[in-house]
Amino acid sequence: MIAVLVIDMQNAYFEDPSLASRRDEIVAACNSLTSAAVDAGAKVMLVGTVHERDRSTWSLNMLEDDQGFIFRGSEQAGFVHGLLTADFPRLVKTRDSAFFGTDLAMRLGNWGVDTVVLAGISAHNCIAQTAADAFAHNIKVIYAAEAIGTENAEAAETVLRVLTREYRQNVLPLEEIYPLLALVRSP
Secondary structure, eight states: OEEEEEEOOBGGGGGSHHHHTTHHHHHHHHHHHHHHHHHHTOEEEEEEEOBOTTSTTOOHHHHHHTOOOSBTTSTTTSBOTTOOOTTOOEEEESSSSSSTTSSHHHHHHHHTOOEEEEEEEOIIIIIHHHHHHHHHTTOEEEEEEEEEEOSOHHHHHHHHHHHHHHSOOEEEOHHHHHHHHHGGGOO
16 A cells, blocks of 8 residues: 655745745645645655744754744644645654654554655655654655655755665656555556
C-alpha cells in the first residue's frame, strides 16, 4: 500500500523568497498528487510543524538562538492558500522528521503502508529526515520531484543523492508516480 505524505506546506516556509516564487507551482503539484492518490484509493496525510510559545517544543537551534517559529494557532502554522486539505488526516511534528516523537509509524502500519510518496518542504531538511527514518522503519520512499521545494538547492541535491544511492530511494516525476498509485486498486 502507498501513502502520500505532504510535509510542511505551511505559510511560514513560503516566507523565504526562493520558495515564495515557486509556491503556486509546488501547491499545484501537491494538489495533483493528492487528487491522484485519492482517485486511486491511496492514503494521504498532511504533516505540519507546530511549536509552543513556552519553548517546550523548540529544537536545539531555536533554543540557542532564543527564537521560536511556527507557533500553534499562528498564521505561519496554517497550510498555504490553495492547498487541497479536504478531510485528510493530519500529523503535527516538532522536529524535521515526521517520525520523531509522533505516531506516524503506527498510523502507516495500521494502513498497511509499505511505500510513502513524499511531497512538500524542504527537500534537504524535513523531507530528507522523514525519508531517512522511513528507511529505518523498512518503508520504501519515492520523492515526488515537482511537488518538493527547497530554499537550498545545493544541499537538497547532495542529500537526495546520498539517500537515493544508499537507501535505494527514488526521485520520480509525477507522471511516473501516477501509474504506481493506480496499482493500489489492483488485486
